[in-house]
Amino acid sequence: MLVSTNWLSKYVDWNELSVEELAEKITRAGIEVDGIIDRSFGMDNIVIGYVTDCVKHPEADKLHICQVDVGGEITQIICGAPNIAAGQKVIVARPGAVLPGGMKIKKAKLRGEESNGMICSLQELGIEGKVVPKAYAEGIYVLPNDVQAGESALTHLGLYDQVMEFDLTPNRSDALSMLGVAYEVGAILSKDIKLPAISFEESSEKAQDYLKLAVEAQEDNPMYIAKVVKNVKVAESPQWLQNTLMSAGIRPHNNIVDITNYVLLEYGQPLHAFDYDRLETKEIVVRHAREGEKIVTLDQAERTLNGHQLVITNGVEPVALAGVMGGANSEVHEGTATVVIESAYFAPSSVRRTSKEVGLRSDASTRFEKGVDPNRVAEAAERAAQLMAELAGGEVLEGSVQFDELDKTAERIILSPDYVNNRLGMKIPMDEMKSIMDRLQIPTEAINGQLVMDIPTRRQDLRIKEDIIEEIARLYGYDEIPKTLPVVESTPGGLTPYQAKRRIVRRFLEAAGLSQALTYSLASPKDAQAFALETAPVTELLMPMSEERSVLRQSLIPHLLDAATYNTARRNESVALYETGSVFLGIEEDGLPKEVEHVAAVLTGKWVHHAWQGETKKVDFFVMKGIVEGLFEQLGLLERIQFTKATVEGMHPGRTATVWLGDQAVGMLGQVHPTVQNQRDLQETYVMEMNLRVIMETAAEELFYEPVPRYPSISRDIALVVDRDTSAANLQAIILQAGGKLLKTVQLFDLYEGKNVEEGKKSLAFSLTYFDPERTLTDEEVVNAHKKVLDALTVQANAQLRS
Amino acid sequence: MKEQLHELKEQVIAKIKDSQTIKELNDVRVAYLGKKGPITDLLKGMGKLPAEERPKMGALVNEIRESVTGILEERKETLEQQAIQEQLEKESIDVTLPGRPVELGNHHPLTRVVEEIEDFFISMGYEIAEGPEVEKDYYNFEALNLPKGHPARDMQDSFYITEDILLRTHTSPVQARTMEAKDGAAIKIICPGKVYRRDSDDATHSHQFTQIEGLVVGENIRMSDLKGTLDLLAKKLFGADREIRLRPSFFPFTEPSVEMDISCFKCGGSGCNVCKKTGWIEILGAGMVHPNVLKMAGYNPEEVTGFAFGMGPERIAMLKYGVEDIRHFYTNDIRFISQFHRAEA
Ligand SMILES: [Zn+2]
Numbered sequence A: 001m002l003v004s005t006n007w008l009s010k011y012v013d014w015n016e017l018s019v020e021e022l023a024e025k026i027t028r029a030g031i032e033v034d035g036i037i038d039r040s041f042g043m044d045n046i047v048i049g050y051v052t053d054c055v056k057h058p059e060a061d062k063l064h065i066c067q068v069d070v071g072g073e074i075t076q077i078i079c080g081a082p083n084i085a086a087g088q089k090v091i092v093a094r095p096g097a098v099l100p101g102g103m104k105i106k107k108a109k110l111r112g113e114e115s116n117g118m119i120c121s122l123q124e125l126g127i128e129g130k131v132v133p134k135a136y137a138e139g140i141y142v143l144p145n146d147v148q149a150g151e152s153a154l155t156h157l158g159l160y161d162q163v164m165e166f167d168l169t170p171n172r173s174d175a176l177s178m179l180g181v182a183y184e185v186g187a188i189l190s191k192d193i194k195l196p197a198i199s200f201e202e203s204s205e206k207a208q209d210y211l212k213l214a215v216e217a218q219e220d221n222p223m224y225i226a227k228v229v230k231n232v233k234v235a236e237s238p239q240w241l242q243n244t245l246m247s248a249g250i251r252p253h254n255n256i257v258d259i260t261n262y263v264l265l266e267y268g269q270p271l272h273a274f275d276y277d278r279l280e281t282k283e284i285v286v287r288h289a290r291e292g293e294k295i296v297t298l299d300q301a302e303r304t305l306n307g308h309q310l311v312i313t314n315g316v317e318p319v320a321l322a323g324v325m326g327g328a329n330s331e332v333h334e335g336t337a338t339v340v341i342e343s344a345y346f347a348p349s350s351v352r353r354t355s356k357e358v359g360l361r362s363d364a365s366t367r368f369e370k371g372v373d374p375n376r377v378a379e380a381a382e383r384a385a386q387l388m389a390e391l392a393g394g395e396v397l398e399g400s401v402q403f404d405e406l407d408k409t410a411e412r413i414i415l416s417p418d419y420v421n422n423r424l425g426m427k428i429p430m431d432e433m434k435s436i437m438d439r440l441q442i443p444t445e446a447i448n449g450q451l452v453m454d455i456p457t458r459r460q461d462l463r464i465k466e467d468i469i470e471e472i473a474r475l476y477g478y479d480e481i482p483k484t485l486p487v488v489e490s491t492p493g494g495l496t497p498y499q500a501k502r503r504i505v506r507r508f509l510e511a512a513g514l515s516q517a518l519t520y521s522l523a524s525p526k527d528a529q530a531f532a533l534e535t536a537p538v539t540e541l542l543m544p545m546s547e548e549r550s551v552l553r554q555s556l557i558p559h560l561l562d563a564a565t566y567n568t569a570r571r572n573e574s575v576a577l578y579e580t581g582s583v584f585l586g587i588e589e590d591g592l593p594k595e596v597e598h599v600a601a602v603l604t605g606k607w608v609h610h611a612w613q614g615e616t617k618k619v620d621f622f623v624m625k626g627i628v629e630g631l632f633e634q635l636g637l638l639e640r641i642q643f644t645k646a647t648v649e650g651m652h653p654g655r656t657a658t659v660w661l662g663d664q665a666v667g668m669l670g671q672v673h674p675t676v677q678n679q680r681d682l683q684e685t686y687v688m689e690m691n692l693r694v695i696m697e698t699a700a701e702e703l704f705y706e707p708v709p710r711y712p713s714i715s716r717d718i719a720l721v722v723d724r725d726t727s728a729a730n731l732q733a734i735i736l737q738a739g740g741k742l743l744k745t746v747q748l749f750d751l752y753e754g755k756n757v758e759e760g761k762k763s764l765a766f767s768l769t770y771f772d773p774e775r776t777l778t779d780e781e782v783v784n785a786h787k788k789v790l791d792a793l794t795v796q797a798n799a800q801l802r803s
Numbered sequence B: 001m002k003e004q005l006h007e008l009k010e011q012v013i014a015k016i017k018d019s020q021t022i023k024e025l026n027d028v029r030v031a032y033l034g035k036k037g038p039i040t041d042l043l044k045g046m047g048k049l050p051a052e053e054r055p056k057m058g059a060l061v062n063e064i065r066e067s068v069t070g071i072l073e074e075r076k077e078t079l080e081q082q083a084i085q086e087q088l089e090k091e092s093i094d095v096t097l098p099g100r101p102v103e104l105g106n107h108h109p110l111t112r113v114v115e116e117i118e119d120f121f122i123s124m125g126y127e128i129a130e131g132p133e134v135e136k137d138y139y140n141f142e143a144l145n146l147p148k149g150h151p152a153r154d155m156q157d158s159f160y161i162t163e164d165i166l167l168r169t170h171t172s173p174v175q176a177r178t179m180e181a182k183d184g185a186a187i188k189i190i191c192p193g194k195v196y197r198r199d200s201d202d203a204t205h206s207h208q209f210t211q212i213e214g215l216v217v218g219e220n221i222r223m224s225d226l227k228g229t230l231d232l233l234a235k236k237l238f239g240a241d242r243e244i245r246l247r248p249s250f251f252p253f254t255e256p257s258v259e260m261d262i263s264c265f266k267c268g269g270s271g272c273n274v275c276k277k278t279g280w281i282e283i284l285g286a287g288m289v290h291p292n293v294l295k296m297a298g299y300n301p302e303e304v305t306g307f308a309f310g311m312g313p314e315r316i317a318m319l320k321y322g323v324e325d326i327r328h329f330y331t332n333d334i335r336f337i338s339q340f341h342r343a344e345a
Helices: A005-009 A019-029 A178-189 A239-247 A255-267 A348-358 A363-370 A374-392 A417-424 A430-439 A465-476 A497-511 A557-569 A621-634 A674-679 A692-697 A728-742 A779-797 B002-018 B022-033 B038-048 B054-091 B109-122 B172-182 B223-238 B291-296 B313-321
Strands: A002-004 A032-038 A046-056 A064-069 A074-079 A089-093 A108-110 A113-115 A162-167 A202-206 A212-215 A223-230 A271-275 A283-288 A294-296 A302-304 A310-313 A318-321 A339-345 A395-398 A401-404 A411-415 A444-447 A450-455 A575-585 A594-604 A606-610 A615-618 A641-645 A651-661 A664-672 A685-691 A714-723 A743-752 A761-770 A800-802 B134-136 B165-167 B187-196 B208-219 B244-251 B254-263 B280-289 B304-311
Touching (some): A002 A005, A019 A032, A019 A162, A019 A178, A046 A074, A212 A401, A223 A283, A239 A255, A255 A363, A283 A339, A339 A374, A374 A395, A411 A417, A411 A465, A417 A465, A417 B223, A430 A444, A465 B244, A497 A575, A497 A692, A557 A575, A557 A594, A594 A692, A621 A641, A651 A685, A664 A692, A728 A743, A728 A761, A761 A779, A779 A800, B002 B054, B109 B208, B109 B313, B172 B208, B223 B254, B223 B280, B244 B280, B254 B304, B280 B291, B280 B313, B291 B304
Parallel strands (some): A212 A283
Antiparallel strands (some): A046 A064, A064 A074, A223 A401, A271 A339, A294 A302, A444 A450, A594 A685, A606 A615, A664 A685, A714 A761, A714 A800, A743 A761, B134 B165, B244 B254, B280 B304
16 A cells, blocks of 8 residues: 555644654554655656747657747757657756656757757656556656646656555555545544545436446345436546556546546545446346356456356446456446446455456455445445546436445444453553544443443454454553563473484484485475385375475485585585474374474585595495484484395495384485486485484483493404305394303404405404403403304304404 | 723713713713723722722722713703604694594574574473474464455465365464363463475575464463563574564454564664664564464463464574575575584674
């Protein structure tokens, strides 16, 4: 909503403030003023000129040499506009003027001819092209003949005006009219407002004798008024009216259409003007369209209608799409003599639906959608009739044709001051509350310690007690509310164990060198289930914006790989990222997908990198595995996990493992399949993904202190050769079992294949630590225990001992 | 013999002084003071002297031996010092060479903002409530005073899965669920999470973003409690000298509704490009829980009141750190993510 402050002055006196101060007060009271436009843009030296002579430039086809009377002086100006002609009153930017686009006007020579200024279009004065009257849209603006050369053109065009841009919240549709704004400003400044005085002479003829009305769709159209004005002269509107419309962002057309738009802006009540003679049947019937019925609207578009869309008809065919746009067939034109003014209340839901279905939003539909003021429907029609009499020489026929079943009663709200103060945490006296209601011009009485208010229909946003609390608070001032803290039953607050573990997981992964990524939950169908630990029917959007983001993901890995590709393409060659987030699996009983929190990571490039000392190491499977093991250690679950070789689509068949927590598969890690790496422009890349929910919901082993050893431990190393496919985990398990209770730890410290080791075999070396917390072990005890280990390895794993 | 001794002494002292290494010095020691050295020989030869001269000569030999030993020790000390000095010189390094980096990862800037807010409210006795990202229309809209047909819930603006299920457009459904579950009891929660809107991604819009909301419900919860809470939050997030102001606004689930501005942390209120010359920056929306919302969740709005507020961690991070494009939060460029781990104050 654009609010001209000049226009506003007609209704409320705000002039003791600057526009900036006014805007600030309005903003603080609840309507955000987004900006203030100075329509003069600081221009100067812009005058009215009279073109006394106009001839073609001998050297340029499109230019004219004009002699222009700029007030007591005739000066030569070259003009390139197609519509320039002698005898016109025009806008002249004189040398020294600076136009809003930044153009500085100077004396110049154009193709050898002197030019002392510029004849301007309205666009050149900073008026938006879409609001410039069509006749002048492609050239200079021509003023009416009665203006005086030499006078300020800006004054004449009403450009010494500042316009506030309102950013209205959806509830404040009352401020979609100048009167509504006037009520608001009046309340803020504690000023009375001046409403338009409506009076005009009526003709002896009756509107009822000219027009019949039948409203068939009464629910969608509970009120319809038609007035008839005859003998109008359709012409350009007076300059003030055109200026006013342009200041509000509306293009002037002709006096009849301009008046309906003016009243729409003034009252917030959309009006429509029909050419009476083009209605033909002299009848108006409001009904729902027939399925497939067609109408050509004012914008010359043919629209096919459906059965719930409301139309105004002449009894035969639609002449307007109710509340949205008029029809071309009944449009007011130059030859129109008799006008029908329509003022109506169309149900918001009906207009909203139709406007959306036909894809048309107009100044009218936006107001009907919010619900217009039932008590202004009739008055707005009278106001338009008055203006048509005054500005178009029309004769207003007596009375109107109307259908009216609309409820116009005021809502009553009763409120105790305590209710208000208890909710605000304040002690505003009742008198003060009543005075605020008075400023808002909401009739209010104090009865038995209660405020009894009859809410005017123009404030349809005020429905419940809390709405009134807001009115009181915003006008009393939010700055006056004290700062306190809530007092409720005290709760300890804090993170749940699950939430606390999530933070542990994140901090561990960060300490391990991975950075946290955040990727999108929506994925492409091809990525939705790639790498997924578990798949279920994919959840699809009804109306995706793109294929790329049309379904919910079941694995975090694809987007992490995208992030890795993104980074390596930008020469961030070493990537270590993790993410925690939900995957979405199938449909649960309540209709929602099962959301499971996962953690995933991606590694590529170098892991250790310290070049000048020659330390550098590429990521490999065991870097990722170490991170996974470390994570389980942090969560107190290390003893309960196991890794087994796995086959996962998209993963390297020889370098992928399943992670088991007890007997449940909770995750996967390994190298991305080289083919997939290539497709994604990645070097050797490792990923892992785990079901974080299951892991975090598994209680950690209890944390007990283990005494620091008081007796020395004894270490023995074993080197052995086994078949290549014997797993280290298996050997370790054999050792641990055979070593008995004295064997405390087993650590692999060497792995070798190749020269000196038989083909198909590998050599491993373990370091075993024996220890008894109660005493120092004897050599004999260790020798015995160690021998059992060696025997077990020989028997169970067919191991050859190496010396 | 006396002369012999003195000559020997001079000779030894000269040798000691000529020694340039510990080894040379040791050779001198062995040569002169060792078991086969001349001094030992002299002592052995004492038996040939007359008995009355023996004590005198013994004393002299000992004196010379002690004196030579002393000089030798002194020289040894000097040489050792020199050796250490040389070694230190050899071991000297360029201390300006770069250290071996400690390879830590970073948490995401949005996590940083969210956890800072969570921790602040936890310290005030709040709990963290979470809920599903795919929601029922009922919790996302209806229970929040946005009945079917309400203009604010256009299909165009939300990602629907079916007519009744959609990706949540805010974290408010967690509030609705919590209220329903609490069955009339008091509530103090913070709800962080991902939310989704049907927007095209650009510098200021993202179809996925994060939100963090707060809700307090109980007897006698007042707007002043909201103001006091938000004031502390603003000071925590943006500095102790921040002022706040509330402006009336509109949200379907609160009444009255307000927007909170903070005094500009860059210019302090005098006007700059961050605050668009106004001295104030809009940070969050808030209000008193709408009676309809309380009613839907089974509370009696005549007896129980509440306040709620909500903000966007992206916006807060963009303001705090001067991030110019919201898409940075989701492209995961390491050069971006790695900038948000260090201490701020
Ligand atoms: Zn500033």
